[in-house]
Amino acid sequence: MNQQQQQQQQQDVVFEGNSCVKKVTLNRPRKLNSLTYGMVSQMLKKLNEFETDPSVKLVILKGNGKAFCSGGDIVDLYGHSPPGQWRLKESFYKKQLIIDYLLATYKKPLVALINGIVMGGGAGLSMHAKFKIVTENTVFAMPEVAIGHVPDVGASHFLSRLPGYFGEYLGLTGTRLRGADMIACELATHFLLSKDLHLLENALDKVTSSDTAAISQLLSKFTLGKNDLKEQSAYYTSRLPIINKCFSRETVEDILLALEKQAEIGKEKWVVDAINSLKSTCPTSLKICLRSLREGRWQSLEQCLARDYTISYRTAASHDFYEGVRAMLFDKDKNPKWQPSKLELVTEEMIDQYFVEVKDDKSEPLRLPPRSNSIVAATSKL
Template sequence: MSPEMVLFEENSSTRKVILNRPEKLNCLNNQMIFQMLNNFKAYEKDPSVKLVLLKGNGKSFCVGGDVTATSNAIIATGHWSFVADVYRKLLTLDYLLATYNKPLVALINGIVMGAGAGLTMHTKFRVVTENTVFAMPETSIGLFPDAGASHFFSRLPGYFGEYLGLTGAQLDGTEMLASGLATHFILSKDLVSLENALHVVDSSDVSAISEIINKFVHQLGIKQDSAYRRLEIINECFSRETVEEILSSLESFAAKKAEKWIIKAINLMKSASPTSLKLSLRSIREGRMQKLEQCLAREFKFMCHCFRRTVNDDFYEGVRAMLIDKDRKPKWQPPKLELVSEEMVNQYYSKVYNDYNDDWESLQLPVRPNLSFSLESKL
């Protein structure tokens, strides 16, 4: 593997971390995760570093983790524990960024999904452009919104987080700003100028950094047909207790007025893994009452159960249907929402055992001096 899949640049008191795997849309692999974890730790300890920028080369910021390689590796070796340990490192990296003691500026120009959202949603400054496309479409491949999504989704206005998590719907930059997922919106043509302006920062003063970014802010309203403009309908539907009730409520609204976003939400949910939908809803609801470190630990346990097929093969089937064979016809187990029992969902909370039926270590995050991540405090 080339050591240049992540570039690390120094410029005075600023450090720049650049995802550099554009041919793979900057999807993360183990080497990239380990490199970033090591360098971010070093930057935090270096008193000469005042600010860190995070960006991606190419048309995508980061489409997530390399789930195809993950699935193939487990199938080929018959062991899931190695990739679970890589995932452990990824969540540790997310937590490091969430509790970082120096300002982080994420320049999110292009697609950001999954693990890419995990890298950016935990930063102090989240700058988006007209090219930004955000989504957490994990339910479409038999997984659930992770990398801390149960924490940051649960803190969005109303039940907008449940809407995003269950449907995997896409947002543009203006919608991210309106909902609080982004802190600033600028035009992509101004990104280089913004970077140059930030290069001369010689302190970690948040207000000074914010003042620099604000000079490039562009005012652009959200689209008229944006789902975010229909938050009252989203709140009424996605506040329901069960996935079945949410879907039924959406279908009732669609029967009255077939708005495009409602039809799309219904179709996305109906094509997703029924088990993933129920697990995702419970995860986001629990996230409202939990700190980030609790959310990450729970998501790690869930993912281990997905990798080891504790409940079903939906992860492997989802990757096959959506990313490998691309027939887009996954055969979920079970195939219908009403067949996914509460007992099945409860299994994701059970103790994890490794390939040799030994106890598997849960996610142990390092003690950090900074307060745990709070989306509200970073807006």
């Protein structure tokens, strides 16, 4: 790596702040702040330093431009490597999962300012923070099944704990949520108008204590409550009963059948959109996703992240993932040729292979660093 590349890499993440409050700003606005290996490495190093520095009381995560973070830079990671060459991406992915785990178990309060697009790896960075601030500009999605992959970075933990079966709906359809709906379904903790973000930041700059109750009280002075967002969050509240009815089914085929029956009754556009998504998305990814979410309901974050690594390791060598990336991100013909092409052709034995722990000469299971405040297993909200 030459000096110019090193300088550019350092500029992709900006670290600033005062002695008590540190800010981590993702700074690739033209790339929607998509993550590279260099960015993840820098953040992991700095976040460890901030956590052990007794003078640091609060850490703020944010993005520059129209996105918080659109996820990992898949074009950069996968554009020049053929299927099966997992080692080229393994270091990046392991560091990404480790940083997600670090954030979830962080000993200092974390405030994620999510103003704009947050998807994939960006959700991994923000959804594990103590305080998750969204605005009217926020757009959340986990669209991995559309490219032959599966929602990861701990998604089977945080999606499966949403009310009812809303997590299955988001994971299987890749549906986009706005900020108010994230508050309604408890994906986010606070909502404020984007025009007031600078006021909130200025107030947070003056924090001198890690007292989470005091920080929460400070945030409440600038943010809107659920009652103020009832009309804006109608998307979530009006659809949850049907989502619970359909997405609680045992298999993807049964979920699709229930949605088709619902479409005959109500003709709601969002139901038709969900049907079309399930019919066009990678059949294997859908079945892996559903199984992962169902297992995640009863597992710890550590277990979920370990499974994410296993699935991604297996997916990296699959035809479907490279075909999905080709069709959606490179050639952009939006016509991937999935193998198998239909849900009924994907057997349980095929899916089982994606959940077999990695133990071979090429790699090994994910080893998360020991943390004194690890996330214990907890049942989901039903």
